[in-house]
Amino acid sequence: MKLDLYYPDELEPLIKQVKAKCSQKGVSLSQVILHLLKLYMEEDIYIPKEDEERDALALRVIALFKECCPDWEKPELSDRLMNQIINVLDRIGKGPVYWRALFQRAYETWNGAIWNPDFNWFLDLDNHFRVENECRKRKHAILKAERKEKEKAEKQRIKQEEKERRGKEKELAKLSKLSPTELEEKVEKERLEKLEKERQERLEKSEHEPYWADIVYVNDNGKEIGGWIYPNDWTEEQQLDWEEKH
Numbered sequence: 001m002k003l004d005l006y007y008p009d010e011l012e013p014l015i016k017q018v019k020a021k022c023s024q025k026g027v028s029l030s031q032v033i034l035h036l037l038k039l040y041m042e043e044d045i046y047i048p049k050e051d052e053e054r055d056a057l058a059l060r061v062i063a064l065f066k067e068c069c070p071d072w073e074k075p076e077l078s079d080r081l082m083n084q085i086i087n088v089l090d091r092i093g094k095g096p097v098y099w100r101a102l103f104q105r106a107y108e109t110w111n112g113a114i115w116n117p118d119f120n121w122f123l124d125l126d127n128h129f130r131v132e133n134e135c136r137k138r139k140h141a142i143l144k145a146e147r148k149e150k151e152k153a154e155k156q157r158i159k160q161e162e163k164e165r166r167g168k169e170k171e172l173a174k175l176s177k178l179s180p181t182e183l184e185e186k187v188e189k190e191r192l193e194k195l196e197k198e199r200q201e202r203l204e205k206s207e208h209e210p211y212w213a214d215i216v217y218v219n220d221n222g223k224e225i226g227g228w229i230y231p232n233d234w235t236e237e238q239q240l241d242w243e244e245k246h
Helices: 009-025 029-042 054-068 079-092 096-110 119-123 125-176 180-206 236-245
Strands: 211-218 224-229
Touching: 009 029, 054 079, 054 096, 054 119, 079 119, 079 125, 096 119, 096 125, 119 125, 180 211, 224 236
Parallel strands: none
Antiparallel strands: 211 224
């Protein structure tokens, strides 16, 4: 398939230069054009519309800086600044998407720091690479800190588990020295302590609202009796009304 190229007469010198370079590199003009078309589809290569004013593009970049970096010094508009922006736009061929991402990454990296760049700093293309490098370093530092925190938490978990294991071993060692009678008494004591703790928790809860407890008391036959536990300041009428509803 042949690729035809149509261009204005004023671009004839440029086309000749391109063809000469293609001949020097050993590639065809069609190959170069197809490669550029592929880049255009895959990357953020900005091509201004034919009727789009270059000044409007420059103003758009300034507006993006003010939007993405609201706390930084605003540039003073001048013909010199506009020309500088247009020259940079012509050199890198990037549109608003690129500039927005650049300003956002820079703001995330330097906002709140002792130093932060002004708008003119971004007109030096070398600084665009610096933004990328600083952004990568910042992300690396964040990941490193997160990894360190996870390692610290893991060490603390292992230490706590080891402490609990040793405590259990000591407890088992103590139990192994007890006689059957002493062991039975110890188990019963712990059971009663647990019941008392649960009773205290229920009493504390009863100070706020009624709740049903499966065990309120144990009768003479050893049967566990359940019932409602009421706040201390509830009247008998309130208790009866509650029981009727529930």
